[in-house]
Amino acid sequence: MQGFLIHFQKKAINKSIYNYNLTMKFLNYFLIIGVVFSFTLGLFSCSDDDPAPIPVVSTIFSDLDADYAPFEPITGPPTGPPKRIGETNEFTFFSFATGEIVANTDSATSNWDIGFRRSEIIFNSGANGPGNTTALMLEDIFDEVLEAPADGYASDTDNENVISSSPQNTGAPANYWWFNSGSGSSTVVAPIAGRVIVVKTSQNRYAKMEILSYYKGAPAAPDNMADEDRHYTFRYVYQPNDTRKFE
Amino acid sequence: MPIFAAMFSRFSAFSIVFLVLSTLGQVLAQAEFAEDSLRTRELDEVIITATRNERTMGALPMPVSLISNVKIKTMGSLRLNDVLTEQTGLVVVPQVNGQGNGIQLQGLNPEYTLILIDGEPVVGRNTGTLELSRLAVGNIKQIEIVKGPSSSLYGSEALAGVINIITERPSGSKYNFKSRYGSNNTLDLGGDVSYTHKNLGVYVFGNRYSTDGYDLSPENPGNTVSPFDNYTFSSKVTYKLGERTDLSIAGRFFHEDQRFNFEVLQGSSRIQTSGTGNTQDWNVNPVLTHRFNSRLKVIGRFYTTKYKNNTDLNFEDKSAYYNDELSQSFLRPEVNGEYYINDKNILTVGGGYISESVQTTRYDDGAERFQYTSYGFFQHEWMPFDKWSVILGGRYDRSNIYGSQFSPKLSSHFDLNDKIVLKASVGKGFKAPDFRQVYLNFTNPAAGGYSVLGSAVAGARLKELQANGELITSLDPSQIGDLEAEESFAINVGANVEIFPGLKGDINVFHNQIDNLIETQIVATTIFNQNIYSYRNILRAYTQGLETNLNYPILKDVNLSVGYQLLFAKDRDVKQAVENGEVFYRDPNSLVTRRLSSGEYFGLYNRSRHSGNIKLFYSNRQKGWEASARVIYRGKFGIGDISGNIQGETIPPSDRNSNGILDNYDDFVAGYALLNLSVAKSITSGFRFQLGIDNVFDYTEPVFIPNLPGRIMYAGVSYSFSKKGNQ
Structure with missing residues (x-):
């Protein structure tokens, strides 16, 4: 205590x-x-x-829609980057305790833990929420993370999110969750293998998660033209009991 | 020409195959075993590149190989890439944008092999790769290849090795006219004239090459290779100024026009784009050689070359898609001397100065940028015994861009007995940061506004952007310092062995340790979420493996050779991370993540672990027949993030399991073998007729190997005349 x-x-x-x-x-x-x-x-x-003790289960949440909208077709020479007119610019919130999406109207509450919008991931604390959810990222195998670290959790700040939304690049700090596996200017968002996000919720409970795919249906070889992006599939374990252990 | 084209049906392909096989069959029927004359002929081969002096191949302590013009003719090759792609340990690979032809030597990228014509560097490396198809082979006397770093004699770029094209010299009075027509409406016309009179010698070569290119994916608009034509002229004039003084002036002019017509992918739509590309280069190289006495020879030369490339591509509404201009000039006076101290010691000393400049629309203000290098080198050949020789050499380069660089090399050869020769060499190689890496200031408006800044430009530009509040994140601008030269340290150990009379083999084991590799890196992000890249010395790698060749005259006129290269090329930092258990992979189907073990890391992209060739050459001078059958194999390899597309299709990288490195579970481009056949008949009147098929089984891989056209069938006629007795 x-x-x-x-x-x-x-x-x-x-x-x-x-x-x-x-x-x-x-x-x-x-x-x-x-x-x-x-x-x-x-x-x-x-x-x-x-x-x-409430049993601990590993769950896969599929295709969380993080503001997907199709590209506007371009006719004639391009005048700038392709646009997506249907996008709302809103986050999709998720609660580990309920295992469900939290309505966007609840953004000012501590009902949600984590929010997704495009490649951006936020937590409900600090600069991004009224709650007290903090997080950290480990380089490890999901199943081998048997206990949440005692400390090291942080909130998003005005300057930097706990998890960076940019693609990983050589020499970058280790808080990146994806890299561009597409070739040249075609971006394919590939969640880096072996990155485990550990979350300490506002209710002082722990969850671990691994992002598995950024494309609808988690295709084995995503194609950024054919597949719908901004769809998160992730595996998570929520520990409803007051312990750091994930067993 | 259309008549010719019609001839080239599938049927004629089989008839050529039949012809080659029956020629070889005939030869086998009249089996007669080779005599020793073949062995002595090969010992005579002289190589200049390895020591800058004429030395017999057998006496050289480093891995060298030689391709004679006779072989090139029998193979029916037209451009340098045709020849090099069939050599053991050399792999012709596309440039970074996925197009063109560069050379990979001992697993090192094309920018690390120096390409010389008569000892002088060929310039004009777009994106670091020298386009090999710029070089016609009609005027080549021989191609010399030295593997292992040779910066001790040649300075920058000779990090993996050197390929030196030795062109013909005036010899006697003769002329030769050549024509070849084949698939893709490819027409090659050329000829050369040699004239000698008293002290004067003149050699002139001209070539015109035109092709419709080819289209490997007809379902996509445009061509894989767009139609182009080019002209090459070269000449060499020699004049004996005196008993001991020779003057030679060599020159070259090349011009190529290419016509593009394709569609560009923008978001989800394709936009019609067309335009032209022009490439031009020329060089002049006067060389003065003076023998002061029987011991001292001094050579002075003044090489000037210029390269120009112009790409002008526009959308159908005439708005610009891509316009790029680059001109590069290179000027180099050099003096070197060769001094025979005595029978056991030869000393070579030299020095020179290089002034190099580049001007392009991609640099800051379009201003011309200069690089100056002064250098000196020495080489001591010491032969303490008949059986043992040692060569020690070194070169010091000083440049206004990368500071100074010392590149030593030590090599030795030892005749164990008359059947086995042992060779070993250790040396350092380097490559200076190129102009692009130093001066580039490029923002791509089409691809969303990312920028690439050269090392000399980045610091100031970042400070400026930072002061304006245009950056979200940035490295400390003072951290982006000057680039250092990329360096290698290499060991080559090998042997030449005569296994039994006639059967000769060589083996070379190599290890290249490469440091300070320059790579692009994100240095800042703008408030518009665009990345700013710059170049930094951040990568470390190694390549190692072995190369072996076997050669056996199975019959009097038939030679069989087998070549093989085993290659391991790895990023040393990735290898370390894998060993530390810090690298993972996630199975894309089960979505289960595992830790990668050391044996599962395959290595660098675009390297085949296995490659090789099997070649059968037949030549009977009396009867005037030549034929060849060659099988070229390249093993599976991976594809990295290539910034380019082929006919509007992006080139998908191999990574399938989200770790960004090439491991055994990724998608590889499958290995492949090509069969090339040729047959030629010379008749006494001076005519020579040739038929051939390259890539008999029509293997293509449109996206991953766009530089490999499908089956090529050709027919050629040449006529040569030489005036005997005047040589």
């Missing part, structure tokens, strides 16, 4: 380093919420002496 509190404070301070605009008032607000929240959580879990 104490460890958690210290960790939470550290997070808040870390965050202020990234964002000088945070006022002390805002910081305090966060601290108070954190303290109150963690106490209730602590009371809740301490009061139940003999909890019947």
Whole structure:
């Protein structure tokens, strides 16, 4: 309990380093919420002496639509990059606890953990949400991540998301989730094999996930002309109990 | 011509096959075993490239090979790529944009092999690759290939090796006219004249080559290779100024016009595009040779060359699709001397100065950019015993772009007995950063506005963009420093063995350690989410393997040869990461991710682990018959991210399991074998008739191997006349 509190404070301070605009008032607000929240959580879990653990299951969520819209056909010489007129520019939110998509109207709540829009992935905290969902990325095999790391979780900031939306490039930091496996100017978004995202939700529960495909139906050899992109298929395990273990 | 074209039916293909086979069959029927005369003939072969001096091939301590004009004629080749693609250890590969022909030597990319004509570099490397089809073979006396770094004599670019084209010299009075017509409406016309009178010698060569190109995927608009025609003129004038002084002036002029007509893929629509491409190069090379005495020879030369390329492509509404101009000039005075100290020691010393410039629409302000290099080299050939020789050499280059570079090389040969010769060499090679990597300032409006900045341009440009608040993320501009030269360190160890009388073999084991490889890297991202790339020395790699050739005169006039190369080419950082267990692959069907083991990392793209050839050459001078049957094999290889497309089709990379490297589970381009046949008959009146088929089984791979046309059938007639007694 104490460890958690210290960790939470550290997070808040870390965050202020990234964002000088945070006022002390805002910081305090966060601290108070954190303290109150963690106490209730602590009371809740301490009061139940003999909890019947809820089973942990590995689930594949297929074809989460992250603002897909078809390209506008071009007639005549091009005047710029191809456009997609039907796109909404909105995120699709997901909750690990329910295993379901959360309505976009709930964006200002902590009902969602993670949001997807094109290749951009956000978490519900920091610069991108009112919640307290933080995350980190490991280079490992999904099934071999048996325990969530104790710390290292971060929130998106105004400058940088926890998971970068750009393609990986030589020498880039390791928080990239995809690289361009297409040739030349044709971009094929390939989720990098062996990247596991570990999420600590607003409810202080852990989930791990691996993105498997960015194309509808998770085709073995995606074609960026024929296949519909912006469709996430991912595997995840949500630990509903108060433990970092994924077993 | 249409009559000829009609002749080239499928039926005639079989008749040529039949003709070649029956010729070879006849020969086999009159079986007669080879005599020793064949062996002595080969020992006479002289190579210049390995030491810059004329040395017999057998005495050289490094891996060298020679292709004579006689072989080239029998093969029926027209352009340099036709010849090189049939040699062991050489693979003709497309350029980075997927088109054209470059040479891969010991698994190293085309930009790392120096290509020389009579010892002088050929310039004009678009995207780093020298287009081999620019060089006609009609005026070639022999092609010399030295494998392993040769920067100790030739400086930059001689990192993997050197290919030196030795052209004909005036000899006697003779002339020769040649014509060949074949598939794809390809017409080759040419001739050469040699004239000598007293102290004067003149050699002139001319060639016109025209083709309709070819279309490997007719369902897509445009051609795989668009129609083009080109002219080559070359000449060499020699004059004996005195008893001890020779002057030679060589020159070359080349001009090519290509006509494009294709469709460009933009989003989901195709747009009609057409235009022209022109390439031109010329060179002049006066060489003065003076023998001060029987021991000292000094050669002075002043080489000038210029290359120009113009591409002008427009959409159907006349708006520009792609316009590009590049001109490169290269000027080099050089002096070198060869001094026979005594029977056991020969010293070669030389020095020179290179002024090189490039002007292109892709650089900052279109201004001409210069690179200056001064250099000096030495080479000591030491022969302590008849059986043992050592060559130590080194070269120092100093440039205004990459600083200085010292390239030593040590090689030695030892005659173990009269059947086995051992050879070994170690050396350093380098390649200077090219103009593009230093000065490029290119923004592509068509592909969404990404930019590529040369190393000399990037720092200032990033600072400027940063100050304007146009960047989201950026490397510290001060981190983008000057580029260093790419370097290699290589070991070659081998042997020449006479296994039993007539059967000769050679083997060479090589290892090239390559550092400081220059690669593009994202250095910043703009607020419009566009990437800015620059060049940095970030990659490390190695190539290693072995090459072996066997040669046996199975009959008096029939020679059988077998060549094979085993190659491992890997990125050293990837290899390390795989060994550390940091590289994964995800099966695209089961979507299960696993850790890649060391044995599963295949290596660099576009390298075949196995390649080789089997060749049968027949030649009977008395009867005037020549024939050949050659099988060329290239094993499976992977395809990386190629920035280009072939007839509107993108070239899909091999990676199938989302790790961005080539492993055993990826999609490979399957290995293939080509069969080439030729037969020729000379008659006493001076006429020679030739028929041939390249790629008999019509193997094509439109997207991955666009530089390989399908079956090519041809017929040729030549006439030569030589005035005896005046030589």
